[in-house]
Amino acid sequence: MAKTLDASPDQLQKITHGQETRVAARKKRLRAVKRWGWRIAGYVFFLLLWDVASGTLMSDRLLVPPAGVAREIGEIFQSGDLWMHLSSTLQKIGIGFTLAFFLGTTIGLLTQSRWWEAFFKDWVTSTMTTPGLVYALVVGVIFGFSPIGPIVAIVFASFSYVTVNVAEGIRALPKDLIDMSKAFRVSPGSRLRNVIFPHLAPYLFTGVRYGFSIAWKVTVLTEVFASNKGIGFIMRVEFQLFSMAGLLAWISIFFILMLFLEKGILQFIEQRFFRWRQEVKLA
Amino acid sequence: MADIRVEHLHKEFGTGVEKVVALDDVNLDVSGHVFVSVVGPSGCGKSTLLNVLTGIENPTRGKVEITHEGRDAFPGYVFQSPRLLPWRSVMDNLIFVHKDRSKETRERCRRYLGMVGLEDRGSKYPGELSGGMQQRVGIARAFSTEPDVLFMDEPFSHLDAITARSLRRELHDMWKATKKTVLFVTHDVGEAVELSNRIVVFAKGGTIKDDITVDLPFPRDPADQDVAIAKADVLRKFEELDLIAT
Ligand SMILES: Nc1ncnc2c1ncn2[C@@H]1O[C@H](COP(=O)(O)OP(=O)(O)O)[C@@H](O)[C@H]1O
Numbered sequence: 001m002a003k004t005l006d007a008s009p010d011q012l013q014k015i016t017h018g019q020e021t022r023v024a025a026r027k028k029r030l031r032a033v034k035r036w037g038w039r040i041a042g043y044v045f046f047l048l049l050w051d052v053a054s055g056t057l058m059s060d061r062l063l064v065p066p067a068g069v070a071r072e073i074g075e076i077f078q079s080g081d082l083w084m085h086l087s088s089t090l091q092k093i094g095i096g097f098t099l100a101f102f103l104g105t106t107i108g109l110l111t112q113s114r115w116w117e118a119f120f121k122d123w124v125t126s127t128m129t130t131p132g133l134v135y136a137l138v139v140g141v142i143f144g145f146s147p148i149g150p151i152v153a154i155v156f157a158s159f160s161y162v163t164v165n166v167a168e169g170i171r172a173l174p175k176d177l178i179d180m181s182k183a184f185r186v187s188p189g190s191r192l193r194n195v196i197f198p199h200l201a202p203y204l205f206t207g208v209r210y211g212f213s214i215a216w217k218v219t220v221l222t223e224v225f226a227s228n229k230g231i232g233f234i235m236r237v238e239f240q241l242f243s244m245a246g247l248l249a250w251i252s253i254f255f256i257l258m259l260f261l262e263k264g265i266l267q268f269i270e271q272r273f274f275r276w277r278q279e280v281k282l283a
Numbered sequence: 284m285a286d287i288r289v290e291h292l293h294k295e296f297g298t299g300v301e302k303v304v305a306l307d308d309v310n311l312d313v314s315g316h317v318f319v320s321v322v323g324p325s326g327c328g329k330s331t332l333l334n335v336l337t338g339i340e341n342p343t344r345g346k347v348e349i350t351h352e353g354r355d356a357f358p359g360y361v362f363q364s365p366r367l368l369p370w371r372s373v374m375d376n377l378i379f380v381h382k383d384r385s386k387e388t389r390e391r392c393r394r395y396l397g398m399v400g401l402e403d404r405g406s407k408y409p410g411e412l413s414g415g416m417q418q419r420v421g422i423a424r425a426f427s428t429e430p431d432v433l434f435m436d437e438p439f440s441h442l443d444a445i446t447a448r449s450l451r452r453e454l455h456d457m458w459k460a461t462k463k464t465v466l467f468v469t470h471d472v473g474e475a476v477e478l479s480n481r482i483v484v485f486a487k488g489g490t491i492k493d494d495i496t497v498d499l500p501f502p503r504d505p506a507d508q509d510v511a512i513a514k515a516d517v518l519r520k521f522e523e524l525d526l527i528a529t
């Protein structure tokens with residue numbers, strides 16, 4: 001206490017500022033721990049519910065209990081099928097969504113001109129509202145078992161999410177900051193890196209996030225109808241064999257993979273990119 | 284030091300019925316080590332003049348030229364709002380406007396952050412600072428480029444009186460020490476009288492109505508009688524000019 005009394009007003013401000021940040025950081029950590037607790041509780045609850053329901057509400061051959069599904073997952077892991085199907089699906093998504101991203105960005109940039117906007121507008125909207133099933137059926141008929149089918153379906157189903165977000169980001173470009181950099185004679189390259197791109201990044205992220213989740217669904221759907229490889233294909237096989245354990249196992253694998261991509265990769269990148277927002281929120 | 288030459292400058296925004304004339308036949312010559320204030324009611328084109336001079340806006344008609352020893356002068360600009368990149372640290376905001384990112388540049392940026400009293404906030408993001416601190420970062424940014432000519436658009440109007448006063452003194456010292464040309468927009472006549480050699484008076488419609496020379500020795504204390512009298516004189520002149528009539 002004596003120490004704070006001796007401090008000059010300036011130092012005093014620093015001390016309290018430091019304390020505030022520490023208190024805020026501790027609060028934040030506590031909240032994170034609590035959130036994880038609830039999350040785990042959610043898993044435990046639904047797994048238990050599943051376990052209880054299997055054999056009571058439904059026959060355990062129709063609703064295979066979690067342990068049975070886990071055993072099946074183990075077998076899939078050992079068989080080597082997992083990697084073949086997984087890599088096939090991931091490859092299609094990788095190629096398809098990369099194409100969709102660039103196509104979506106290009107159209108998003110073009111639609112800044114009101115003529116191009118008129119040109120594309122209804123197409124963007126209708127590709128967005130068309131159900132994934134429609135793409136799956138159409139490419140199935142046209143491309144058969146070729147991997148081009150799912151890729152085309154992904155591009156059509158997901159590019160518009162990137163387009164819409166890029167267009168919105170560009171409409172909201174920070175003119176005051178761009179003017180500022182012009183006044184200081186900042187080079188166009190540096191302006192792009194330090195002003196335009198950081199501004200657009202959150203819009204791109206939103207576009208990628210939506211587009212990517214749509215791409216997943218469409219890929220699997222397309223594989224169900226027309227493919228001889230991939231997660232969707234193997235789900236259909238299990239379905240035809242009436243193997244509930246297999247079906248549930250593949251659904252679980254799909255679920256885990258999605259969770260990993262979303263929470264593990266996308267969120268990680270996002271947090272690195274937007275550290276400034278976190279810091280500002282803490283302050 | 285720089286030479287600013289403005290000839291028959293017109294600036295209009297929009298077309299047809301939405302047309303706004305921001306500047307109407309503005310002629311201005313500013314040369315050498317002078318501190319020129321631009322005053323006038325809001326909406327009379329003061330910010331637009333600075334935007335045209337710094338190349339943010341193009342003139343509709345007329346000519347502007349800013350030179351320093353025969354070449355294009357490098358400008359510094361302090362805006363009415365801070366205009367900082369929210370995703371870059373305070374230090375990186377300063378470095379952003381420098382072409383060379385050498386150690387000397389970093390050192391210089393740190394020095395100017397110190398001048399505005401923020402040397403320990405270099406690693407913070409702008410959003411973590413108060414509005415007044417952010418404005419000071421904007422001032423440090425413009426100073427750190429050590430420009431040939433410094434444009435300032437009501438830089439102190441959102442600051443508390445004490446901070447504004449100390450920064451005014453810093454500005455004056457810097458102007459004297461570095462022999463810069465400064466064009467300073469303000470609506471505070473006291474501030475204009477305290478800092479400038481010359482006061483250019485704008486009226487509604489974007490025309491220059493008067494050009495007043497303030498011939499008092501520096502430093503000027505606003506509490507001094509001479510300074511107070513000069514301020515009263517300028518204010519009286521404003522009333523005679525009727526700046527709001529169009
Ligand atoms: N980018 C712009 N687009 C349209 N009108 C503008 C723009 N910038 C300024 N104006 C108009 O020009 C006039 C002068 O504005 P400004 O230079 O900001 O005045 P001041 O800085 O003296 O208050 C105002 O009528 C304003 O509405």
Ligand SMILES: [Mg+2]
Nearest residue numbers: 329330363436
């Ligand atoms: Mg203004």
